[in-house]
Amino acid sequence: MKMIVAIIRPERLQFVKDGLKDIGIYGMTITHVTGRGEQMGLVFTTRVGKFVVDEIEKVKIETVVEDDRVQTVIDTIRGKAQTGHPGDGKIFIMPVLESIRIRADETTG
Numbered sequence: 748m749k750m751i752v753a754i755i756r757p758e759r760l761q762f763v764k765d766g767l768k769d770i771g772i773y774g775m776t777i778t779h780v781t782g783r784g785e786q787m788g789l790v791f792t793t794r795v796g797k798f799v800v801d802e803i804e805k806v807k808i809e810t811v812v813e814d815d816r817v818q819t820v821i822d823t824i825r826g827k828a829q830t831g832h833p834g835d836g837k838i839f840i841m842p843v844l845e846s847i848r849i850r851a852d853e854t855t856g
C-alpha cells in the first residue's frame with residue numbers, strides 16, 4: 748500500500764474528488780493547509796511598494812491505496828488539478844505498512 752499526498756489548489760478540490768470517485772477511490776482525508784513552493788509565495792506590486800505573501804492556501808488530500816492503483820490515482824489527480832500555471836501543487840508517495848479498520852477485526856498490509 749502507498750499513501751498518496753497531494754497538495755492542490757482549493758478550487759480544484761471538487762473536481763479531483765469527483766475524478767477519484769469515478770475511479771473507485773472513496774476514502775481520503777482532506778485538510779486545508781497553507782504552504783509555499785519554489786517561487787516562495789506571491790509578490791504583489793502596488794503603488795506603495797511590494798509585499799510578499801509566502802503562505803498560499805492549498806488543500807491536502809491523503810489517500811491510501813493498493814500499489815496497483817497508485818499510477819491511476821496520480822494520473823487522475825494530475826488530470827483534474829492541472830491548470831499549467833505555477834502553484835498547481837505537488838504529489839508525494841509514501842509506503843504504508845498497515846491499514847486497520849477500527850469497526851471490525853480487519854487489517855490490510
Ligand SMILES: Nc1ncnc2c1ncn2[C@@H]1O[C@H](COP(=O)(O)OP(=O)(O)OP(=O)(O)O)[C@@H](O)[C@H]1O
Pocket residue numbers: 754781782783784785786803805832833834835836837
Ligand atoms: N518540497 C515540498 N515539500 C512539501 N510541500 C511542498 C513542497 N513543494 C511544494 N509543496 C506544497 O505544495 C504547494 C504548491 O506548491 P507549488 O505548486 O507552488 O510547487 P512548485 O514546486 O513551486 O511548482 P510550480 O513551479 O508549478 O509552482 C505549496 O504551497 C506547498 O504546500
Ligand SMILES: [Mg+2]
Pocket residue numbers: 783784785786787833834835
Ligand atoms: Mg510554485
